[in-house]
Amino acid sequence: MAETKREIERKYEATAGSHVPDLTRVRDVATVVDEGVTELDATYHDTPDLRLAADSITLRRRTGGPDEGWHLKFPVAAGVRDEIRAPLSDTLPPDLAALLRSRVRGGEVVPVVRLRSARDVRRLLDADGDLLAELSVDTVHARRLPGGPRAFWTEIEVEAADDADPRILDAVGKRLRKVGIRPSHAPSKLAKALAETTPEGERPDGRPAAPPGEPGTAGAAVLAYVREQAGAIVALDPAVRRDLPDAVHQLRVACRRLRSALKTYRSVLDRDATDPLGEELKWLAGELGVARDQEVLAARLRAHLADVPRTLRLGPVKARLRIWDTARTKDARRRALAALDSDRYLALLDRLDALLADPPLRKAASRDAAKVLARAVRKDHARLAARVDHALSLAPGHERDLALHEARKAAKRARYAADAARPTLGKPAKKFAARVKKVQSLLGEHQDGVVARTTLRELAVQAHTAGETTFTWGLLHGREEAAADAAERALPEVWARAASL
Known part of the structure; x- marks a missing residue:
């Protein structure tokens, strides 16, 4: 994976004659060192319909400066982005292309804006000579590609140093x-360039707004939720490809929420169209689930093993658990990435787009949202x-375990229905x-x-x-049995x- 840097910065409007004040009067700033002027030449890439810009993502190839190369930026919060860097090359590096796959799919990225900056x-x-921040005054010349309108402006950018407050x-x-x-x-130079060079009446990101449906109807409410999860x-x-914390879990939850919504609100969306999508979402959640289930299980076993007194930890139990987890985790991640790299996954994303572009609405979709949604939640x-x-009618044992698991899935579906x-x-x-979440938990x-x-x-x-x-494995097994028994006894209340x- 390419190098990643967390970028925390602020941008300010300026003119060619804007005067930067004495910054040594800022608390903690002892010295301001003038580094001189650097010429930067950046070409920003996107899909022809600007899908990256629509999600505030920027992809550029830049020459000049100490960090020339390819830069891919994902928004994290206001003024905060993760910048993923790759060495300068003529073509988009594969590592960066993979991170764009869910948006670009079978298409390509093309040059859309060129920015030349001084x-x-x-x-x-600070007083110890450590870097607190960098301030740059950028004189920018932008041109829409190929051969489109131009724009000119000056801005001030202040970026915090990596380890600074x-x-x-x-x-x-x-x-x-x-x-x-x-x-x-x-929020970015690209956003300003697109806004400044977009013909009047068009959206800067190039895409029309998604139709919301008739306000107040069940169709509008359900489609808004489906659009959110898709x-x-x-x-x-x-985020999954970058192996960020909790990313697999969150992606799996989105799949499950969407699948549940398609089931719960069958009176709104035609199941002949949504059932096949539900099966594909089930497949994707299952492929991701291997990694998530391993993560949860390993954390549980490590925590329970840590609770066992040292005198009762007999044999190389920690080493055996670590070896087991390492092998399983590696295989699970490989399986999750294989699913995201598959043509089947891209086809699923395209079918979700098609569903939202031309939703298969049923008669109930035009009815009052409150009545239709409340009825669906009551049904779940x-x-x-x-x-x-x-489940509670069965005697403790294997059959009851299976029935409780089915009840758990029903609780999750009912909770997701209420969330929607x-x-x-x-x-x-x-x-x-x-x-219902308490029951599910x-x-x-x-x-x-x-x-x-x-x-x-x-x-x-x-x-x-x-x-x-x-001995220790048997001890842990007994504790798990006791915990399961306690959960079953707590369930009725x-x-x-x-x-x-």
């Missing part, structure tokens, strides 16, 4: 505003009630989702224990075959609080 840099140092940006900003230099309305899948794809609640009642209805139903849906704890017991038995067999004692709408 950058006058000042380094802000970001509050330095507030202090510098306060000083700049005192001399009349105001924050920029554009967008989350696209947005989380590069009744489904959950039937599964919980069935929250913008329409408000506080009642939020309250219902919170109560309890059943999830039970199911995690069931899976953990199976794994502990496998580890015990491996240890026995290697001539090691299996937790369910009673969620049983009424």
Whole structure:
């Protein structure tokens, strides 16, 4: 993977005659070092319909300056972006192309804007000579490609040093505003260039706004939620590829939320069109689930093993658990990335776009959203009630474990249904989702224990075959059994609080 840098910066409007004030009057700034002017030449790339710009992502190839090369920037928060760098080359590096796959798909990126900048840099140092921030005055010449309109402007950019306190940006900003230099309305140079060179009446990102549907209708409410989850899948794809914390889990949740919505709101969207999509979402969630399930299971076993007194940790249990986890994690990640690199995955994304562009709305889609969504949530609640009642009617054992797992899936679906209805139903849906989540969490704890017991038995067999004692594995197995029993005994009371709408 290419080098990644967290970029924390502020941008300000300026003119060619803007005067940068004395920055040594800023707290903690002892010295300002003038680095001189550097000429930068950057070509920004995007799809022809500007999909990257629509999501505030920038991709450029830049020459000049100490960091020339390819730069791919993902927004993190206001004024914060992750910049992923790759060496200068004539073509887009494969590592960066992979991070754009969910947006570019089978298409290509092409030059859309060229920016030539004269950058006058000042380094802000503290009393020890350590870098706090860099301030640059950029005189920018932009041209829309190929051969389109031009734009010219001057801006001031202040970027915090890697290890510096970001509050330095507030202090510098306060000083700049005192001399009349105001924050920029554009989040990036590319955004400003597109805005300045876009013909009147067109959107700077090149795409029409998504039709919201008739306000207040069930169709509008459901499509808004479907659009949100489909967008989350696209947005989380590069986070999974970068192996960011919790990214696999969040992508899997988006798949499950979307699949649940397509099932729950079949009265709004025709199931002949949505059922095949649901099967593909199930496939993708399953491929991602291997990695997520391994992550959860390994963390659970490590935590439980840490709770065992040292005198009861017999044999090389930590080493065996580490070896088991390393092998399984590597295989699981390989499987998740293979799914994201597959043609099947891209076809799924294209089909989701097609669904949103021309939604297969049924008659109920034109009805009042509150009535239709409330009815669907009640139906999922009744489904959950039937599964919980069935599970509680069974004697403890394998069949009850299976039934409780099915109840857990029903609880998750009911909770997702309520989450989708929250913008329409408000506080009642939020309250219902919170109560059902408690049921889901309890059943999830039970199911995690069931899976953990199976794994502990496998580890015990491996240890026995290697001539090691299996005492600690058996101890952990017994504790998991006790925890599962406690969850089952707690279920009736937790369910009673969620049983009424």
